[in-house]
Amino acid sequence: MSTMKINLKIWRQKNTQDKGGFQDYTLDNVNEHMSFLEMLDVLNEKLIMDGIDPVEFDYDCREGICGSCNLVINGRAHGPKHKTAACQLHMRNYSDGDTIVIEPPRAAAFPVIKDLVVDRSALDRIIEVGGYVSVNTGQAPEANLIPVKKDVSEQAFDYATCIGCGACVAACPNSSASLFTGAKVAHLNSLPQGQPERDQRTIAMVEQMEKEGFGDCSNYAECEAVCPVGISISAIAEMRRDYMKAIL
Amino acid sequence: MKLDPKVPSGPLEKKWEQHLQDIKLVSPNNKRKHNVIVVGTGLAGASAAASLAELGYNVKTFCIQDSARRAHSIAAQGGINAAKNYQNDGDSVWRLFYDTIKGGDYRSREANVYRLAENSNNIIDQAVAQGVPFGRDYGGLLDNRSFGGAQVSRTFYSRGQTGQQLLLGAYQAMMRQVHTGKIEDHPRQEMLDLVLVDGKARGIITRDLVNGTIQKWEADAVVLCTGGYGNVFYLSTNAKNSNVTAAWRCHKRGAAFANPCYVQIHPTCIPVSGDYQSKLTLMSESLRNDGRVWVPRKKGDDRHPNEIPEEERYYYLEERYPSFGNLVPRDVASRNAKMVCDEGLGVGETGLAVYLDFRDAIKRDGKETIAARYGNLFDMYENITDENPYEVPMRIFPAVHYTMGGLWVDYNLMSNIPGLFVAGEANFSDHGANRLGASALMQGLSDGYFIIPYTVGNYIAGEDLEKVSTDHEAFDKAAKESQGQLDKLLAVKGDKSLIEFHRELGKIMWDKVGISRSKEGLESAIEEIRALREDFWKNVRVPGESNYYNKYLEFAARIADFFELAELMALDALDRDESCGCHLRDEYQTEEGEALRNDEDFSYVSAWEFLGVNGKLETKLHKEDLEFEFVELKQRSYK
Numbered sequence: 001m002s003t004m005k006i007n008l009k010i011w012r013q014k015n016t017q018d019k020g021g022f023q024d025y026t027l028d029n030v031n032e033h034m035s036f037l038e039m040l041d042v043l044n045e046k047l048i049m050d051g052i053d054p055v056e057f058d059y060d061c062r063e064g065i066c067g068s069c070n071l072v073i074n075g076r077a078h079g080p081k082h083k084t085a086a087c088q089l090h091m092r093n094y095s096d097g098d099t100i101v102i103e104p105p106r107a108a109a110f111p112v113i114k115d116l117v118v119d120r121s122a123l124d125r126i127i128e129v130g131g132y133v134s135v136n137t138g139q140a141p142e143a144n145l146i147p148v149k150k151d152v153s154e155q156a157f158d159y160a161t162c163i164g165c166g167a168c169v170a171a172c173p174n175s176s177a178s179l180f181t182g183a184k185v186a187h188l189n190s191l192p193q194g195q196p197e198r199d200q201r202t203i204a205m206v207e208q209m210e211k212e213g214f215g216d217c218s219n220y221a222e223c224e225a226v227c228p229v230g231i232s233i234s235a236i237a238e239m240r241r242d243y244m245k246a247i248l
Numbered sequence: 249m250k251l252d253p254k255v256p257s258g259p260l261e262k263k264w265e266q267h268l269q270d271i272k273l274v275s276p277n278n279k280r281k282h283n284v285i286v287v288g289t290g291l292a293g294a295s296a297a298a299s300l301a302e303l304g305y306n307v308k309t310f311c312i313q314d315s316a317r318r319a320h321s322i323a324a325q326g327g328i329n330a331a332k333n334y335q336n337d338g339d340s341v342w343r344l345f346y347d348t349i350k351g352g353d354y355r356s357r358e359a360n361v362y363r364l365a366e367n368s369n370n371i372i373d374q375a376v377a378q379g380v381p382f383g384r385d386y387g388g389l390l391d392n393r394s395f396g397g398a399q400v401s402r403t404f405y406s407r408g409q410t411g412q413q414l415l416l417g418a419y420q421a422m423m424r425q426v427h428t429g430k431i432e433d434h435p436r437q438e439m440l441d442l443v444l445v446d447g448k449a450r451g452i453i454t455r456d457l458v459n460g461t462i463q464k465w466e467a468d469a470v471v472l473c474t475g476g477y478g479n480v481f482y483l484s485t486n487a488k489n490s491n492v493t494a495a496w497r498c499h500k501r502g503a504a505f506a507n508p509c510y511v512q513i514h515p516t517c518i519p520v521s522g523d524y525q526s527k528l529t530l531m532s533e534s535l536r537n538d539g540r541v542w543v544p545r546k547k548g549d550d551r552h553p554n555e556i557p558e559e560e561r562y563y564y565l566e567e568r569y570p571s572f573g574n575l576v577p578r579d580v581a582s583r584n585a586k587m588v589c590d591e592g593l594g595v596g597e598t599g600l601a602v603y604l605d606f607r608d609a610i611k612r613d614g615k616e617t618i619a620a621r622y623g624n625l626f627d628m629y630e631n632i633t634d635e636n637p638y639e640v641p642m643r644i645f646p647a648v649h650y651t652m653g654g655l656w657v658d659y660n661l662m663s664n665i666p667g668l669f670v671a672g673e674a675n676f677s678d679h680g681a682n683r684l685g686a687s688a689l690m691q692g693l694s695d696g697y698f699i700i701p702y703t704v705g706n707y708i709a710g711e712d713l714e715k716v717s718t719d720h721e722a723f724d725k726a727a728k729e730s731q732g733q734l735d736k737l738l739a740v741k742g743d744k745s746l747i748e749f750h751r752e753l754g755k756i757m758w759d760k761v762g763i764s765r766s767k768e769g770l771e772s773a774i775e776e777i778r779a780l781r782e783d784f785w786k787n788v789r790v791p792g793e794s795n796y797y798n799k800y801l802e803f804a805a806r807i808a809d810f811f812e813l814a815e816l817m818a819l820d821a822l823d824r825d826e827s828c829g830c831h832l833r834d835e836y837q838t839e840e841g842e843a844l845r846n847d848e849d850f851s852y853v854s855a856w857e858f859l860g861v862n863g864k865l866e867t868k869l870h871k872e873d874l875e876f877e878f879v880e881l882k883q884r885s886y887k
Contacts, residue, residue, distance in 0.1 A: 014796075015590060015796065015797075019481070020354075022815055031522055031524060033521045034522070034524050035520060035526070035632075036523050036527050037526070038525065041524070041526055043748070044800075045745050045747060048745060048746075048789060048791045048800065049743075049745065049789070051791075052791075053791055054791055054792075054799075054800055055790050055798055056797055056798075058314060059322045059488060060313060060318055060320070060487040060489050061318075061320060061322065061487040061488075062488060062529075063323055063411055063527075063529050063530075063628070064524060064529045065322050065323050065409065066313070066318040066320070066322050066323065066487060067317070067318060067322075068313065068314065068318055081631075082415055083627075084631060087630070088631050088632070090632070090634075092634060099761075113458055114796065114797040117740065117797060119314070120314060120315065121314070121315070121435065123315070124315050124316070124423065124435075126434070127317075127419075127420060127423045128423045128424075128427045129424050130338070131420055131423065131428060131437075132379075132420035132421060132423065132424045133377065133378050133379045133420075134424060134540070135374070135377045135378055135458075136299075136302045137295070137298065137299040137302060137374060137420075137421075137701065138370075138374075138376070138697075138698075139376075139379065139699045140370070140373040140374045140376065140377035141373065141671070142373055142387050143332070143373045143375075143376040143377075144332075144334065144390060144392055145387055146377070147377055147379075147387065147388030148384060148388050149324055149384075149388050150384045150385065150386050150388065153382070153383075153384045153388075155380050156379070156381040157406060157407065160379075160380075160413060161404075161409060161412070162319075164315065164513050187379065187381070188379050191379050193376070193378070193379045194378055207568070216616075218782075219786055220527040244262045246287070248400070
């Protein structure tokens, strides 16, 4: 088991109004089996004992599914490892003496709350306007009365697996939330249950995305590259196709 | 304290149906006059909030995460049980009921468990209608897999992310009601107290986690869906922010805490690698469908696992339990893993692990089939351990996963405080002394979609609930106390870190209130917990201030509550002078090392009343006797 010296450059910002800036820290004994967030825990323990306010960052499940963590590491959302959320990243991906820059995901629609913590409630508001099938509790028919082709169901799952972390927004030069929105649109629009509301859902969600201040999609595909669960940008194509059909 | 379970009379299969017919209703134009608070937005909370709002109540939801969608139900992997009998393998509501009550080692209420099994089928219908993408077969119909403790295939799944898909279904239903204005959603708010007016739950106190302000909220009923308390062990499969605070503060206001010692230790988790470790990761139980659990027969056999020949491998579950094999219930699997490790047969650097091997399944079904079934779990394992489970057996070890205990509730899921309802993992209700796999999602959604919406209405219709204002002195008093506790924590300014205290508490709990317990160990645990708690309040260092975003302050308040709960868990385990389900007292085992129940003396729910903390926890035990009219109590056997 080897240990490393790691240099950190971390964005510190007291609150939304504060201008913020980078601070340098050094950790001497970083174990290669530590997760990236455990490395930050160790840093925070040290800061607290030194009487310095710890670095705030969002996390919860630490197993890559809740979507809370959203660090931008050396300029890349969730760090260097493909299809891996920051909480699932391990220090064995780094070497002794490395410098790591850690920032919050930057987008006009994601105001910084403190340090690396941002407000992503805009994503909830996109779901709010149409990211569902309108079925009240108790109204559902017997489950097997709605057969769904296996490949259709599997594809719907591939879109539904989005964890809502916002990495796609952070990576996009336009700060677009198209991958997030497209994933939900494509999930529901591909299923028989989603058909009755297909048009209104697509229009409402696309328009809400614009209202929240997210940019438009220019097919950079940076979103797909950083998505921790590998959502394909075909979601965006599906959303655009359905949007065109719906408004015509 | 009076504990009336309010179980309706009549035959088991008619109780819920009859109760629904007898229940009082609130007319549609009156529903909009009533406010209901739902705390926590996991499966139970999101489904309850959506369903209550659809009925017309004004609902306010609160969660500590930045979005309702991130509650820890999201991490449930394997599946959800239902008695659909789609596999034509003889399943029925009765069998699901029977497996669940037997799996819980006969320490749960018959009527509750039967209702759970009855509701199971409606949950699948509801989820499918919402667009939850369950696994399907080539005919387009729903597929099932097998889980521990059952001899039928009744588990519905969405790859290894069933909890995520079901939670997103409930979250989306909830967001739809946010859009209609029937739900006011408050993320990043933590409940710090329950407010009682005239002995009834009439509101809550929260802390806005962004700006630190203490806030007051009134309602006609409060529904607590705040999950379990596994993080008292420090290391568990729970999310880092999962905590007992909301439930514990209700307990301190008079709500009985039931069966706190019932903790599920999940058999298949990735072993601990070092003391910097912040959490443990579960590998779904579904892996036991195809994985074979073994250790080397010889002590200290440090050969590479692939070099150990078949006859020198000890497939201890298959040998000891031929009819259930690797699919024994979780408590049995965990206990056996500990036993073989205690015998010195454990593997890996620490000797605290066993193998879960897919070699034979890959040989039989092909790598592609196994990848389709468990691909994401295998990837997760490799990511954490840097080992490829397609080529080398996984190393696994038990870890704290779920708590069956929780706030005491009656058949209506109402606590002994009128107007305080408790749903999901936060209540004690349906799993007895051990929960079967794929039953947590079922219970959370049964409570939220199909029980709470009726029983909250029944309560509101039957009570004279005068409007209260948050200017009422009870709100001010509770708000001041909440702020006072935070100030007290910040004022300690000691020199020992919060996390160190939590880690030490967790070690006491794991060693002495974990997989197996003894009178001697529990008595010493109680002393150690008290001493460490005293030290905590003298020497803890909590950074920063309370008037801005301060996660370590949130943790401090939660750990302070864990310190009190820990003592109650040990007291409960000490009181229960028998073994049952996950609660194994070394003194009470069958010759084969199984939990030896004592039905004569311990067929009761322990419900503890809080009296105070003064150096030690002052508490009083009340007992709800469990009556079994419909099933015969037997020694559980999975041989």
